[in-house]
Amino acid sequence: MSPGVRKLTLAVHITVSVGWIGAVAGYIALDVTAATSHDALTLRTAYLAMDLVARSVIVPLALLALLTGLVMSLGTKWGLFRHYWVLISFLLTVVATLVLLAETRTISSFADIAADPTRSGADLRALGTTLVHSVGGTVMLLVILVLNMYKPRGLTAYGLRKERERASPERQIEKPI
Amino acid sequence: MAEAPDGGPSPGILGMPRWVKVFLVIAVALVLGFVVTRLAGVEHGPGLHTPPPDGHAPPAQNGP
Numbered sequence: 001m002s003p004g005v006r007k008l009t010l011a012v013h014i015t016v017s018v019g020w021i022g023a024v025a026g027y028i029a030l031d032v033t034a035a036t037s038h039d040a041l042t043l044r045t046a047y048l049a050m051d052l053v054a055r056s057v058i059v060p061l062a063l064l065a066l067l068t069g070l071v072m073s074l075g076t077k078w079g080l081f082r083h084y085w086v087l088i089s090f091l092l093t094v095v096a097t098l099v100l101l102a103e104t105r106t107i108s109s110f111a112d113i114a115a116d117p118t119r120s121g122a123d124l125r126a127l128g129t130t131l132v133h134s135v136g137g138t139v140m141l142l143v144i145l146v147l148n149m150y151k152p153r154g155l156t157a158y159g160l161r162k163e164r165e166r167a168s169p170e171r172q173i174e175k176p177i
Numbered sequence: 178m179a180e181a182p183d184g185g186p187s188p189g190i191l192g193m194p195r196w197v198k199v200f201l202v203i204a205v206a207l208v209l210g211f212v213v214t215r216l217a218g219v220e221h222g223p224g225l226h227t228p229p230p231d232g233h234a235p236p237a238q239n240g241p
Contacts, residue, residue, distance in 0.1 A: 084193070084194065084197045088197070088200060152194065152196050153194060154193065154194035154196070154197055157192070160192070
């Protein structure tokens with residue numbers, strides 16, 4: 001990957017990843033409102049906004065973060081399976097994205113009920129919240145952020161093998177094919 | 178620490194940095210906690226908060 005493309009991809013990756021965290025923070029504000037409010041109109045608005053934010057902002061940002069992260073790792077010296085911090089960041093991102101996609105179904109069902117004018121305030125209060133998932137997801141995203149900032153040392157078995165091959169290329173030539 | 182035949186650190190769990198081991202322990206604990214809550218009958222997953230399709234939320238057990 002050329003330096004220009006690498007910098008552009010990195011800029012996009014940082015933008016969408018940090019944007020993902022910011023969007024989830026906004027979503028949590030709506031989630032807390034849904035958990036604490038007793039006003040039917042406020043609950044209706046909160047559930048509809050949660051659905052809009054989740055489907056239109058959080059899901060696209062999550063998928064873009066996953067995609068640009070893959071491009072960054074596979075297109076640079078870091079690799080996807082060489083360093084523990086890259087591998088763990090990738091796995092956590094995949095888990096967070098899968099839970100998010102499953103949770104989007106729940107949020108959409110909440111919004112469908114909230115959009116129904118025949119539903120009473122009691123119906124809306126009975127829906128509950130997605131706070132456990134949104135707060136848990138935020139913790140996961142912050143862990144990924146810290147891993148990406150500090151890049152803690154540690155090569156995987158695959159990374160060690162690749163390092164040895166790089167350090168002694170003559171061994172590769174001597175190996176029988 | 179165990180070493181690979183060529184003198185480098187051995188791959189596998191013994192060659193892992195401490196922070197990765199701590200990370201794995203936390204991950205296993207979380208997964209076990211999730212499995213235990215599932216086995217204990219705590220429902221989890223999308224759609225469980227949704228009222229039944231008859232159009233209204235179930236009545237409260239202790240309500241009037």
